[in-house]
Each structure stands twice: as C-alpha cells, then as structure tokens.
Amino acid sequence: MNIALFFQQIANGLAIGSVYAIFALGYTLIFSILGIINFAHGAVFTLGAYFTYTFMGLAFGFNGLLAQQKLPFGLPFPIALVLGGLAAGAIGVLIERAFFRPLRMRGGDSLLTLVSSLGIAVAIVNIIQYLVGAEAYAYPMSALGGLPPSVNFGTPESPLIVRTVQIVIFAVSMIILAGLTYLINATRTGKALRAVAEDATTASLLGINTDRLIMFTFFLSGFVGGIAGTLVGLSVTVTGPYFGIAFGLKGLAVIVLGGLGSIPGAVIGGLVIGLAEALVPSQSSALKEAVAFAILFVILLVRPQGIMGRVQVQKV
Amino acid sequence: MKRWFMLLLALVVLVAPILAQDAPPIKIGVAVAQTSNVALLGQEQVIGAQIAGDYFNERGGINGRPIELVFQDTAGDEAGAINAFQTLISEGVVGILGPTLSQQAFSADPIAEQAGVPIIAPSNTARGVPQIGWFISRISAPVAVVAPNAVQAALELDPNIKDVAVFFAQNDAFASSETQTFQSTVTDAGLNLATVQTFQTTDTDFSSQVTNALALNPQLAIISGLAADGGNLVRQLREFGYTGLIIGGNGLNTANIFPVCQALCDGIIIAQAYSYEADSEINQTFRTIYKEAQGKEPPQFSAQAFAGIQVFVEALTELDNTVGLASFDETSDPLGQLRHHLNAQILYGSYDTPLGAVSFLPTGEIVQEQFYVAQIKMNEDGQTGSFIFIR
C-alpha cells in the first residue's frame, strides 16, 4: 500500500468510525446510567431519520397507511434535524415510561430488559413499515446547502478525499461528545446522574429524583440517536425500516470495545473498529467483516474491560 | 379500439359477479417476503401480483370464474418460507408465486414439489432452482445473457476501456452468481480485471472498497448488488472522483435507486431482464396501471410478479378451454389433478407478458427472448429519472 493510499484509508476509517461512534453515543449513555443494553436504540435512531423527513414536509411513498401524506409545511433541514431529534427523544421517554420503568419496578433483571428492548425494536420497525412502507427515503442532497459533496485535502495528483457529510458527522459526534462529557462531569444534573449510575437506591435516599433523571437520560439518548439517524441518513439515505437496526451489531461492538458506559470510549471504540475495517488489505476485502470481528475478539482477550473501561474489582 | 375495450370492460365488470356466484374463485398463492429486511423486494412483488389479480379479474378471470390471490408472508428466512408454503398448500391454492430469495426457494420448493403444487419463482435466479423438481419453474431469468450485453454497450460508449473494477455483494445469492458472469465477460473481452471488491448488502459505507479500486484507475466499474447498497456505492464512487462508466447489475434495475444516488445515478448502464419501455400492449397496460398506483415506473420485481400471475391465469384458462376445469371435480383427487395438469400446461404454453414473450423448458427454466440494456438519465431535480433504452 503506498503512502497516499494509506492516508486515504485512515481518513476512510475515521469516517466509517465516526458513523459507528455517533450511533453508539446514545446507546452507551443508557448503559452508563442504567446498566442495560437497549436494542431499541437502533429503532429510535431510524425513527429520528423518518421524523426529520416528515418535518421537512416531504411526501411519503405509495405504500403503507400514510401513503402520499405530508405535512402542510416544510421546514429547512437544520430545524427539521433538531425537531426530529426532539421527537425521537420523546419516543425514548415513552419507551422508558411504558416498558422499562414498570420492568424496573418489578425487579426484572438486566437481561430481561434487553429482551424487552428487542421486542420494542421489532414492533417499531414493523410499525414504520406498516405506516410508510419498506422503501428508501432520501433527503435532498441540497440539504447541506451549497457545500460540495466531497473535499480534497490532498493534491490533485495524490488526493485525500473526504465526503463533506462525513466531516459533518465527525464534527457533530465531537460536539455531542463534548456536550455529554460537560453535562456529566461539570453540572449538577451530571453529578446526580453519576450518583444514580453508582447506586440508584442510595441516590433516591439522598433526595435525588431518580425517575426524572432516568427519563431525562432516555430523552437525551433518543435525542442524540435521532440526530445521528438523520445525519447518517443524509450520508447514505434512510434505507428502510431496518436502517438503524443494521447498525445494532456494530454499535454493540463499539460500546463494548470502548468500555461499557464510557462516553469517550464509544467514540474511540467506533474509530478503532472503523480503522480496523478500512485497513484490511484490498485483496482480502471479502474478509473485511471477519477481520474486524477477529480484532475485536483479540482486543477483548487482551483487555477484557474494553479500551476505556474501568477494571471492575471483584467483590467478595 | 379504446372505446371497444372500455365497453368490454364494463360488460365484464357487470357480468363477472353473476358468473362468479356459481363457481368459487380459484385460489392462487403468493408467498413473498412482506416483512424482514428484504421486505422492499417483497413489497414490489406484492404490488405486481395485486395489479395482475385485479387486471385479470376485470377481464373475466378464468373464463368468467374469478381468481383469488392468497398472500402469506414468508419473511426473510427459510423457515418462514416453508411455513407460508404449508399454509397456502393447506388452503387449497392451485399454485404458488414465490418465494423472494433463492435460498428460501431451496428450502421451501421441495415441500411444494412433494405436495405436487406448481411453483413459479418470481425472483429466484440462482443456478439449480428449477431443477429442484418438475413442479418448480421460474419467471426470473438467470443473468448469464444480460451481463455480456451490458459490457458490450459500455465498450461502445467508451472504446478506451481497459481496466475494470468489479464490486459485488457477497451475502446475496443473486449478486454473487451475477458477478461470475460479469468477471468472465470482462476477461473474455480482453479487458483487464483490475480488482474484485466485495461488500455486504447491509453495508452503507464503501469508501475503503472505492479507494482500493480507484487506486488502480479503472475506466469501468461493474456493480452487482441491490438497490440501497448499489446506489450508495455509485454515489460514493462519484463523490470520490470517479468519472468512468458504471454498469449496474440486474439488482439495480429499479427506480428505488434514484433516491439513493440522486443526481449521481446519471449515466449508470443497467442490465435489464425487464424494461418498462418494451412496447407490447400488455406491458404498456401494466405500466399504466402501475404508474397510476405507485407514481413511478414499474420495477422488474413487480413486472416479474405480474408475469407469474399471468402465466397461472393463462395456463388455467387454456386448461379450461381444452379439458374444462370442472372435469377435475369428477376425479378422486380434484385439487391434485388440477395442480398436476396446471403444471403441465404452464410448461407447455407460451405467454406474452410484460417481460416479452416467455415460455419454459421442460425443466421449468424460463426461455425469455428479450433482454435490455438501459442507461439512467436523471432529471433536473435530481430526484426522478428514467431508464433510457440503449440496446
């Protein structure tokens, strides 16, 4: 591999990795506070993308219950993006209130919550198909304004090309990362969240309203997920109801590799997996996935707590 | 002509219910993937089949006796296909259109073969599907014929092509057999097969494959995949600065790729087993109805599903004309006899479908005469486009 190609693949790896990272941020947030794997995150991510599409005033296709329906008004992309995120956040809260909270009250164990979230994901995906069909939905490419589709950071002879939308995704994931880190480490809410994460019962004894904080976490996770879904949809189109579910496996890999519950870990985990995939030699592109997962397997064996995870002391 | 047709139509609409009362409708099963992540293909097949069902019933069904399409969802897996087939067979369908994927066909078709139920596969292109048994035939041509035409068309558009980059979806049965044909065509034409890059149909980012391929400066890129992945690959090839020709395999022969690569779809050469431009009367009728219902040009999957139902209807009609469907009621196993004779009639007949004139080999393999090569032309808005016939 010559040097220009190498750098191009590094850039590609970072680009793929930032998609994994932005998917995983909302995913890992719920884990860090509640210790549960929420498979419904992929579905909320998908919903966010569809919500944004709706708010842009674009019409649905000819299949499903909402065939050819559209809002009477259309909002510009950035506003629709934020509204889509808010709506996805609301869905997150709804899921928490309707399913996870009663489950917590009844003392279901964390694997049960995982299975419950799987059921919710199946339901949401099929509701989407029931409402708007299985076809792909796209935002107009002009959504990013007059920006060119890709930027060449190299020279015309040895190009180093990055797609503009990938730069946006990378930047937004960094902003979200910074925002979440600030929120959790430097605000009162963050302090309370950390207390809930450490021990919810003690936290509520200390006068912290745990239910509200958990609801807030789900809202935040859904909001971040919805924004992520829209941006990834802008990059590769919303490919159908299974759009976000397709990232479920990689997303899980990313948050576990990064260290469960570590928010910077989710970003680092995403970038590591992206780089691993991109750097598989061209001749063996057929084995790309296998190589990425084999690397994951080995990293786990060497560092069982993930890259950024804390070593859990075994309690006697 | 048109007025005469309308008059006939009105007559049929008026008369059909009266005729329908003395004979129960003939049930034809449709078992395709209405859910799961291949639902997009199944959805197109359902639309095609529904259009066919309504169309042929309006024209009087089987000599006045209506047909009833019974839909059962196979989802995307093998077990789902078997369950759907079993349900339909028990419901007494005379034949089944389905399943969606070749892998599902290998699983469910032996069940139908054993039960003696004629199967028409609307989209199973893998080698070996019609050979599963006598009752199994397909309306979907294996792509061996189409691929070389597309490469020839590309060479005519750009005679300077030397190096070719080939991409294919390794987890798709259709794409992985199509790419073999493309690769041997490229080598036979004396071109240099510079690289073969693989991906999965669930992938959305192809930048590393694109980078690897573009490093070799190909003048032609050939893609075998499905709409969403294929469209994204095209888009990313273009955004990374590729300016050469692109050939899309048969899986990209759908307007569903327009929203994915938008303006960048422009110029893709598509190998087609169906062209909506084909000027037969039946195709233009189908195209008109489809466009009215769906607001876009009909894709190949819908056309194939329509053709499958058409084959059932015409074979049943012919059977009624020759021996009479009622005659089977006097045998000891009416349904079994009907299914058996229906299959024989399917294999024997020839049909003028939206796909062109088709007939079947004794194995059940389709004999399709017309294949097309088209080039995508995107409109100014970057959202809609059309397949322009070039070969």
Place this chain on the structure above:
Amino acid sequence: MIEFLTNFLSTYGFLIVSMTFSAMLALSLYLPLMTGQLSLASPGFYALGGYIAAWMSTELYPPLATGTTFPIPSLFVEMLIAAVACAILALLVGVPALRLRGIYLALATIAFVEVLRVLSLNLDVTGKAIGIFNIPQPFVTKIEYLYISLPMLIVCIIFMYRLERSRVGRAFRALREDELAATAMGINPTYYKVLAFMMGAILAGMVGAVSAHFLNTWNARQGTFDLSILVLAYVIIGGSRTFWGSIVGGMLLTALPEVLRAVAGIQGLPPFLTGFLTEGRLIIYGFLIALGTLFFPQGLITPEFLRRFARPPKASTPTKSKPLQTPST
C-alpha cells in the same frame, strides 16, 4: 376428525418440529448460562453442525437412488461428527474466551459467530452466498422428523433434570451465584465453565446437523447475530433459572408468529382487523415480547412455579429440609 388431523399435521408438522429444535437451541444457550456465562455462540456451532451434515450428505455419501430416503444411520454419523467438531472448536474458543465475563463474553461469542458467518460466505466448500442445497431427506414428510427430534429433546430433558441435581450441576450453580466463593470452595471455574460451554456447543451442533436436512438447504444466513439474540430471548422469556424455561420459551416464541398468522386467517373478522393482523403480525409479536417481560419479570417458568407441581422436596432444596442428623459435638 381424521381429516382435520392430517390437515393440521401437514400444515403445522414443520412448525411442531421447529419448536423442538428451538427448545434445544435454547438449552444450548442455557447450559453456559447455568455457570453464569452469557455466551451467544450457539448459532455458530449450529451453523457448523449444519454445514457438516449438508456437506457430508451431498458430497461425501453416494447420491440416493430416486424414491429412496436418506439412511438414518448416516444421519447419526453426521450428528456424531458435528458433535465432535463442535466440541473441539468449543474447547479452542472456550478456553481463552471464558476468561471474559458478562457482556464482554457475549460480544466475544458474537464476534465468533460473525467470523464463522463471513468465512462461510467466502469458502467454496460452504457454497458461498447460495449455500448447499438439495440435501437428501431421511423422511418423506416434515412431521416425521419428530422421530429424531422428540427423542433428542426427551434425552435432553432427562439429562438436564439429572444435571441440575448432580455434583456438576451444583458446581455450575455455585459458579453462577458467586464465582469467588465457589473457587474458594475448591470448584475449578475454568474447568466447569468450559465443560458447560462445550455441552452447549455439542447440542447446538447436533441440532444444526438435523436442521440442515430439515430445512432442505443450508447457508450463511442460518448462524447469525439475529439468531443469537432470538435464542437469548427464548431463554430469558422462558425463565433463565430452570431448564424448563428454555424449553417453553423456545417453543412459544417459535410458534407465536405462526399462531398470529393463523389468527389473521380466521374467517369473519372485520376487514380492518384482518388487514392489521396480516400486515402488522410482527408489530403484535414485538409488543407481546415486550409485554411478556413486563408480566413475567422472572420469565414464564420459575423454580418457584415448578415447585408447586413437584413432589415433596428432596435433597435438592437443602435450605428447608434435611433434619440435622449429624450429632452435635
């Protein structure tokens, strides 16, 4: 009546046998879970077992004369070889991987499943994307597979019943409750964890071998992440503290989509309901899973539930019974 029964069996024969397979797949995941190990590797071994049977019966054995069925002893040979291959692979993967805990182990085993899947998409011997087809049939109808699967399931039940009451079973449970304490009591954690993992792998491999014949074809879509999660759902919905939970969960969740299909087919329902039941079948399925966890937070079958049916407690419940027999010093 007879006609109804034949009709029922020909429609649902496949489903009934599928249910027994799902129950056994769930058991293969429950076994490592008995030691507290969340391993999702079962689909990998299931796929491997299937490929072994598919390859042997299509490539190795001479082709069958038309009209004859595949000899059952040959099927047993395939199952045996699948079991041995899976045991060896489980040993190779299990020894390093089982040092991991909880979700980390789960992910490592998912990675294992995924590596196997991509390999089988690339190898000629596994038929790449299309897979292996025309697998010969040992039986004429699908329901006859019960001759194999039902005895297998019964053997599994007897085995699990005895295992839960044996020394090994108690060691498993001790590891699940508290690994550190168990180690202190002289239980070798690695030995028992790998043992449970291998037992699960062998079972999954054997189920795969029969399934390859049962499904007529075998391909890379059989052992996937999706199946890992589905099988986990079988175990958890059924109840993860007794093996009966896995069996009930596997059977119920396999039957549920088909039950919903049958409900949608009932004549005389209002059209909008029929429409929703047909197209929204999986919406209901998803909500039923989510609601099931709500109403049965410990799973459908719990040890407490079973105790209501059990005979008076024997030695297996040491907390209540066992009057003091040893004389106090």
